Structures are given as structure tokens and as C-alpha cells.
Amino acid sequence: AQSVTQPDIHITVSEGASLELRCNYSYGATPYLFWYVQSPGQGLQLLLKYFSGDTLVQGIKGFEAEFKRSQSSFNLRKPSVHWSDAAEYFCAVGARTGGYNKLIFGAGTRLAVHP
Amino acid sequence: GAVVSQHPSWVICKSGTSVKIECRSLDFQATTMFWYRQFPKQSLMLMATSNEGSKATYEQGVEKDKFLINHASLTLSTLTVTSAHPEDSSFYICSARDQRLAVGNEQFFGPGTRLTVL
Numbered sequence: 001a002q003s004v005t006q007p008d009i010h011i012t013v014s015e016g017a018s019l020e021l022r023c024n025y026s027y028g029a030t031p032y033l034f035w036y037v038q039s040p041g042q043g044l045q046l047l048l049k050y051f052s053g054d055t056l057v058q059g060i061k062g063f064e065a066e067f068k069r070s071q072s073s074f075n076l077r078k079p080s081v082h083w084s085d086a087a088e089y090f091c092a093v094g095a096r097t098g099g100y101n102k103l104i105f106g107a108g109t110r111l112a113v114h115p
Numbered sequence: 116g117a118v119v120s121q122h123p124s125w126v127i128c129k130s131g132t133s134v135k136i137e138c139r140s141l142d143f144q145a146t147t148m149f150w151y152r153q154f155p156k157q158s159l160m161l162m163a164t165s166n167e168g169s170k171a172t173y174e175q176g177v178e179k180d181k182f183l184i185n186h187a188s189l190t191l192s193t194l195t196v197t198s199a200h201p202e203d204s205s206f207y208i209c210s211a212r213d214q215r216l217a218v219g220n221e222q223f224f225g226p227g228t229r230l231t232v233l
Binding site: 032034036041042043044045046049090094101102103105106107108110 | 119147156159224226
């Protein structure tokens with residue numbers, strides 16, 4: 001069955017430090033992979049996506065992610081975190097199940113940023 | 116482009132009443148819309164998938180008579196929570212895609228609706 005695992009429930013970093021949020025997926029075919037960010041009480045904003053091609057994907061707000069098929073991973077990175085990056089981050093895989101195209105979300109990682 | 120709106124953004128209602136939430140795609144045709152439910156500090160749980168002009172497909176464990184979904188046009192889907200109870204209080208998020216154009220299951224999300232049932 002398709003699944004997405006985000007091993008870190010909560011991460012705290014200092015402003016200006018680098019960041020890596022982990023995401024592992026389980027999917028039998030070539031995955032479509034997404035990272036979304038959610039601020040409190042808000043909907044989801046797409047940070048970046050991977051469909052095919054270059055495995056290093058650039059997104060908005062200075063984020064990037066690297067697809068590693070051998071590790072079934074799609075980790076999100078940012079070289080220097082800003083206080084405004086504090087939010088909930090969700091990794092998702094696009095899957096086709098039961099004849100329908102769906103997004104399967106990980107549990108999320110809550111990022112706190114210390115000044 | 117690809118903007119999805121939801122109305123209302125928050126609603127408080129009495130137990131036993133019904134509440135309707137609207138989801139609109141503002142600048143594209145949404146052949147497929149999705150409804151999610153999110154409990155505090157948890158991930159999104161897909162409730163149902165609706166294709167324009169056809170009945171919604173509900174996920175296992177979601178009561179179709181409780182959560183009525185209508186997708187009558189290419190820009191509007193509605194979720195009606197019937198006979199709402201306090202346990203229905205949650206954050207409801209819709210998303211939409213144009214099945215004819217979208218690649219890789221990309222969906223565009225609305226801002227969510229906070230439902231509180233007293």
C-alpha cells in the first residue's frame with residue numbers, strides 16, 4: 001500500500017541555520033512527490049513538486065528537495081531558515097488507487113524557529 | 116492562476132443543524148474536487164473525491180449520508196455536514212484539479228473552513 005512517512009514530528013532550528021525535513025515514501029510505481037506548507041489556520045501552499053527529470057527540485061521561498069529513488073526519499077532542504085518559515089510541512093505522494101488519483105499525505109513536521 | 120476559495124472561512128453552529136461549505140475554483144475548471152478533514156495538529160484525511168456531474172466517492176469510514184457532497188458545476192463543489200454534532204468540529208479543506216490538464220495528481224488547495232459545533 002502507498003504510504004508517506006515523515007519521521008520527525010517536531011523540529012526546532014535557530015534562525016539562519018540550515019534545515020532538512022525528511023520524507024520517505026512507499027509506492028510501487030514512479031511517484032509524483034510534493035511538499036506543502038501550512039501556516040496555522042490556513043490552507044496548504046505548494047512549495048515544490050517532482051514529476052520527472054532532474055532529481056533536485058527548486059521551489060518557492062528558497063526551498064529545494066532531492067528525489068532519491070534508491071532511498072525512497074524526498075527530503076526538503078533550505079540553507080538558511082527565516083523566522084517566517086515556522087509552520088507545518090507536509091510531504092505527499094500522488095497515487096492512483098481504486099481508479100482514482102489521490103494525494104497521500106505524511107503526518108507532517110512542525111517547524112519552530114528560534115531567533 | 117489556480118486559485119481555490121472556500122466559504123465560509125469559519126462557522127459556528129448548534130448541534131443538530133446542518134452546515135454547508137462551498138469550494139470554488141476561481142480561474143480554472145475543476146473536473147475533480149477533493150474534501151479533506153484535518154484535526155488539530157494532525158495531517159489531512161481525505162474524505163471524498165467528487166467528479167463534476169457524478170456522485171462522490173467516499174473514503175472508507177466516511178458516512179455519505181452525514182457528509183453530503185455536490186459537484187454540480189466545473190467551478191463549485193459543496194460539502195454539507197448534516198445534523199452536525201460536536202465531534203464533527205474540525206478544519207475542512209477542499210482542493211481541486213482539472214483532470215484533463217493536471218499532471219501528477221497536482222491539486223490546488225482552498226484556505227480551509229473551521230467548523231465548530233456547540
